Amino acid sequence: MATTKTGAPLDRGTLDTLLRRRLFYTPSFEMYGGVSGLYDYGPPGCALQQSIVDTWRKHFVLEEDMLEVDCTMLTPHEVLKTSGHVDKFADWMCKDPKSGEIFRADHLVEEVLEARLKGDKEARGEKVAVEEEDADKKKRKKKVKDIQVVKLTDEVRKEYEETLAKIDNYDGAELGELIIKHKITNPATGGALEPPVAFNLMFQTSIGPSSNLPGYLRPETAQGQFLTFNKLLEFNNLRMPFASASIGKSFRNEISPRSGLLRVREFLMAEIEHFVDPAEKKHPRFVEVADSVSLKFLPRNVQEQGQTTIVEKTIGEAVREGMVDNETLGYFLARIQLFLKEIGIDQNKVRFRQHMPNEMAHYATDCWDAELLTSYGWIECVGCADRSAYDLTVHSKKTGQSLIVREALEVPKVWEQWDIVVDKKWLGPRFKKDAKKVEEAIEKVPQEEREKMAATLKEGGKITVKVDGLGEVELDKVTVEKNQHTQNVREYTPNVIEPSFGIGRIFYSLIEHIYWTRPGSELRDVLSFPPRIAPTKILIVPLSSNKDFAPLVTALSHKIRRAGVSNRVDNSSTSIGKRYSRNDELGTPFGITIDFQTVKDGTVTLRERDGMKQIRASQEQVIEVVKGILEDNGTWEEALEKYGEFQGQELDE
Structure with missing residues (x-):
């Protein structure tokens, strides 16, 4: 059963009515009957979405020193054909x-x-x-x-x-x-x-007036990041590992869109491509989360038994036991958990479910979804996949351009091996269009077989190699000899760990998790966004329409904005209590009242949304309190202790 923040049953119809009435979002083209799976965000919805994105950018891009890019949404057919999306998405x-x-x-x-x-x-x-x-x-x-x-x-x-x-x-x-x-x-x-x-699921289109270049609206932001890998690597001074990140719109032509914002045809994604050495998937910061972050896992083997039993353990235990494949994948699962907690997601309604073989994306070798419990059930909001070297490999093969990393070895690697040397002047005329196929077959001959070939040639015998489509082919103009090789540079194609965030799904799930109804003579809805995430931080309300309040309201609003804090003014004729109640529905965490005492000494009251308690202090002190809470340099409890609870004014609540 879906519940509100206070544990009461959640009435999704009431919540949806609230969100549409307060213009968090609204169906697109509603005057024309609407189109399923398409929604517009209103002012509070835009502000909330931007707060989530800003927090994501600070949590991942800035803290992890990622390289942010913004790639085009229009993608040529050939790119998505190569990536496998045309055939398999x-x-x-x-x-x-x-x-x-x-x-x-x-x-x-x-x-x-x-x-x-x-x-x-x-x-x-x-x-x-x-x-x-x-x-x-x-x-x-x-x-x-x-x-x-x-x-x-x-x-x-x-x-x-x-x-x-x-x-x-x-x-x-x-x-x-x-x-x-x-x-x-x-x-x-x-x-x-x-x-x-x-x-x-892709939307097809044509690029250019002649329609000769077929294309698609991108189904993910990843491909643009893969195709700029070489430039990003060079920008990063050829240092590995590194990560790129992108925030932007993606498009999927859903078969039967439903569940409101949870399944739509146009949506905002935030994706990370962490490029890592396939031979070394450890993460330097894994120790920071290994024993301090516990996750609720739903592993593949549990699902295959037809069960949904949760396995809870630290990410360090999960990696050590092999349930999560490597440290880098585990590190990002932990960081995803911490991000969801930071924006206000109920930690009792989060689980990480491992993909089963048939549902795995064509490019993935392993994948975990961060699923959030809503009134629609468990909803995938973040996917974290190990894409191995799939994307860089297929694009390199298709274009002929190298997408690899070259690293100088501190100690050169020296070894001996058997080499098959082919006379190219014989190979081309002899096999014509199949020459490349024969050459590739020769390259695949294992070392032990090459040694046997050398012995056969020494005794005057003939050697053959099996070629697809040609059968056994006799090799006339070849030599097989043992040579010493020295490698000073190691070359490899990076693997990719990809956390992919559906911002719209997180947006809606968060609202369900922080929604509750204040008890009383008249039930009132409240959205308890963490202050940093809330669309608007402060509501300014004058006690009445007294003309002495107007200049004070204007000056205070400007002062708060100069401090970098969003605010709005409600000077309507309704009671202060009702004005605050209206803004509780918008999730505004703080309210400032300007009254006759403000006219005398400049002090104001500051009201906190959830507990409705107030303090009285100077305007500068009140702004300092709010900024401190927004920047994690203080708490409301500390402000109450410092200034004392103010109870001198009735707010008709």
């Missing part, structure tokens, strides 16, 4: 041939099985959380075939639970089998569904 969809309605197959299976389990609980008399549903889901519930209250057998219930635990691991054929086995149909019409087919 897809989800499974199934269609109702009668109605034409299209579903994302894994989501449909998940939704139906969860609904049946919920109906089973109701039939057994168990308490079931009632949550507000989005409009799309309501439409799909015209027919109640899959959500009626029906008891399931223990065997069926267990099978459903195991299927849901492994839902991300099924491919298209397996999802099709599940749909048939569990008699899943179109929830709205009961119509039969066609087998799942792959649907590429």
Whole structure:
């Protein structure tokens, strides 16, 4: 059951109404009926998003000394063909041939099985959380075939639970089998569904007026960073390891967007590409987090057993035991956890789930998702993948340009090996277009086999090599000899550890985690953003419309802005209590009241959002208190202790 910050049941409908009414976000093109999966951010939404991004930039880019880049969103077809996205960046969809309605197959299976389990609980008399549903889901519930209250057998219930635990691991054929086995149909019409087919998620376009250069809106920010690797390495004075970072829009043509901001077609991403020596994936700062940061893991082997049991341990233990592959991957998982904590994410609603083989991206060798618990269930908000050397390798092979690191060895490496020397004047005319293929086959001959070849040639025999498409090929004009080699420079293709953040998903999950309702005669909604993350830091309210207050309000607002703190003025005619309540909905952490005492001596009251307690001090002291809290150089409790709680003014709260 999803809950608010205070543990009360979360009413998603009420929260969504609040967010739209206060213009955190709104459906795009609403006057024209809207387009699913597209949203606009209003003033508080923009400010909140920017606060999250600023915190991310300080937490990662500045603290880790990363190289930030801003790459184009338009990407040529050839680039994404090489990276594998054209062929493999897809989800499974199934269609109702009668109605034409299209579903994302894994989501449909998940939704139906969860609904049946919920109906089973109701039939057994168990308490079931009632949550507000989005409009799309309501439409799909015209027919109640899959959500009626029906008891399931223990065997069926267990099978459903195991299927849901492994839902991300099924491919298209397996999802099709599940749909048939569990008699899943179109929830709205009961119509039969066609087998799942792959649907590429990229938006296709043409670059230039002639439309001769096909392209796509990028599905991730990573490819631009890989293609500038050589320039970034040179900018970094050829030092390894290093990381690049990029913040920008990406696009995915979702099959059936739903869940508000959690599944959209245009979204902000913040991605890091940490380039590391494949032979040395230790991290110099791993010791800082190894024993001090504990994470809640959902490993692959647990999911494969159809379970969701959490394993909690320090990141140091996880790396030492091999559950997390290496120190660099582990270091970033810990840093992700610390970032989420810093922006206000409820630490009891965070887990790190390891990808299972079938759901792994085509470029990844291992991947962990930071998932956040919301009223929609566990939502992937950050992915942290080991992309190995995949991207640099394929782009290098396609373009013929070297994407490697060259490092001078302190002690030269000396060794002996058998070399096969081919007469190129014989090779070309003899094999023509297949000459390159023969040469590559020769290069792959192992050392022990080369030694045998040398002995055969010495005895006057013939040697052959197996070539794909040509079979055994006799080598006439070759020599095999043992030579001493000296290596002064080591060459390698870096591996990449990639943390990838979905800012919109973090944005929404954070709001659910810090939302609560203040009890009293009239329930009032509060968004308890950490002060540094809050869209606006200070609300200025004059006690009344008295003309003596106006110049004081203007001067104080300017003074606060010069101090680098965002503020807004509410001089409406409603009571101060209601004005503060309105801004509690916006998450404004502090409020300053200008009253008749301010006219006399310049002092003001400072009110803190969550506890509604106040202090009275000079304007400079109040600004200093707020700045100290925003910069982690002080706390509200310390301010209360220093100045004492002010109770001399009724705020009608």
